[in-house]
Amino acid sequence: MTIAVAIACVVVLVAAVIFVLGRRVQRQAAGSLAAELGEASKDKAGVVQEPIDYDILPLPVQRYLHMALPDGQRPVRLVHLRQEGRLRLDAKSERWMRFTAEQSIAPAATGFLWDARVRAAPGIHIQVLDSLVDGRGAGQVSLLSAIRIASDGGTLQMNSGALHRFLAEAVWSPTALLPSEMLHWSPIDESTASATLMANGVTVSLEFRFNPAGEIVGIFTPGRWGSFGGGYLQKPWEGHFRDYVTLQGMRIPKHGEVGWYDDGVWGRVWEGTLLEAMYDFKG
Secondary structure: OHHHHHHHHHHHHHHHHHHHHHHHHHHHHHHHHHHHHHHHHHHOOOOOOOOOOHHHOOHHHHHHHHHHOOOOOOOEEEEEEEEEEEEOOOOOOOOOEEEEEEEEEEOOOOEEEEEEEEEEEOOEEEEEEEEEEOOEEEEEEEEOOOEEEEEEEOOHHHHHHHHHHHHHHHHHOHHHHOOOOOEEEEEEEOOEEEEEEEEOOEEEEEEEEEOOOOOEEEEEEEEEEEEEOOEEEEEEEEEEEEEEEEEOOEEEEEEEEEEEEEOOEEEEEEEEEEEEEEEEEOO
């Protein structure tokens, strides 16, 4: 009995050490990505934004930019967001999981880091790290923020999918939607326009939908790369935004949701509410 107890104690001790070391490794991974993103945003901080000729932009885009940005608005260098919401692994799944997340977006560096804590079961959570840094899209899932159970990144599909996400979430850093050498707007009709973004050898486009007040209320693409059934597929992807508020002079939505189309039917897979947004501006 004494030997059995001793062995059990050793096993528990080893497991605890592995757990602590695992959590440290995962924290270091998140910290490293955040540092890379911060440095990339500093490298771009000196880039001069050319004067914008609003008259050449599609009318709904003109209305949006005038609504979202005050005159003389400095470009956003870095924004830090806090969110809460729920997600599910598949549009057909009935199981939703609550999450809290912190996200950093570096518009000039065309990058982001989403660090989420997802409640998988009572007392059990998973950490999800999604990122786009220096053109490399990546995702990592860790049980209890300690044991990595899934990881992928750097493929064309991941890079493109992450860039689509960056473009959609530019509504939270509106200066990222100003026209530039990398971003071009094309008219569609009185309430929609297409934005094409080119970065690090990857090009994506999104259809932006605007309401009469000039707010972006939706985004859509007929083909965004995603992971389905253990492989990558391109499927139609759509998102919606609402509840605009003014923060540090800019108008941004507090609530967002995105989902995929399957056999012509849209299914929501993520919905979140913005709790806080802190901006660092160039200059």
